[in-house]
Amino acid sequence: MSFHGESQPGAVPTPPETEGFRFNHSMLRVKDPERALAFYSGVLGMQVMRRLDFAEMNFSLYFLAHVDDASRVPEDVEARTAWTFSQTGILELTHNWGTENEEDFAYHDGNAEPQGFGHICISVPNLEAAQAWFDAHDVTFVKRADQGKMKDVVFIKDPDGYWIEIVQADRMAAKGD
Incomplete structure (x- = not known):
């Protein structure tokens, strides 16, 4: 049996007409x-x-x-x-x-009010090594792996202030209910 997606309210079976959409x-x-x-x-x-x-x-x-x-x-x-x-x-x-x-020009990052867009995500092979790499390159952190309620997830900012989530895939396996 092959996986067809989780059953969630609002989710319907994938229409065959969308085969090949990516x-x-x-x-x-x-x-x-x-x-x-x-x-x-x-x-x-x-x-x-x-x-x-x-x-x-x-x-x-x-x-x-x-x-x-x-x-x-x-x-x-x-x-x-x-x-x-x-x-x-x-x-x-x-x-x-x-x-x-334009000196004062800035785009809305999606996380300031009113919130909208949240972030993109990059998966890394080693979260601690990635965090050290970001420190060495003076990257701005929103949240480190040991902070907040959700451990093992890092958030950094790009030069325009957009948030980027950094995860290690195997550490995400037990997250959520």
């Missing part, structure tokens, strides 16, 4: 792409898969991912673009040109 990416708006890319690549280990510029609308999109097998990523730009949009777990950073020059 979650591709989430988007965060960033003030300064250079700062954001330094954080997501240098601190979180993501690679830029593709940058798309839209000059007529004054914005750029940066698609980032953790790549398990770089040899599978096409070198050809058009093929890599199509490949990027066929993956799962991609992060899109959107930069509206000029925001990096």
Whole structure:
């Protein structure tokens, strides 16, 4: 017997017409792409898969991912673009040109009132090592693994103030009821 999802109020059986649908990416708006890319690549280990510029609308999109097998990523730009949009777990950073020059400019992080968007999550192989890595790179913590009611879960902030949950998968197995 194969898994068909937990039974929850409002959840219905997966319609056959949705076969092949996949979650591709989430988007965060960033003030300064250079700062954001330094954080997501240098601190979180993501690679830029593709940058798309839209000059007529004054914005750029940066698609980032953790790549398990770089040899599978096409070198050809058009093929890599199509490949990027066929993956799962991609992060899109959107930069509206000029925001990096506005001193007081900031996006709503989703956690301040009124709350909305909450966070993205990165799974790591060793939570303590990741926490030490973040300390070494002066990352802002919202919550460390030993703080709060939910232990073994870390929350950090990116340069734009967005929250990022950091988990170690095997430590999550017994969470919840």
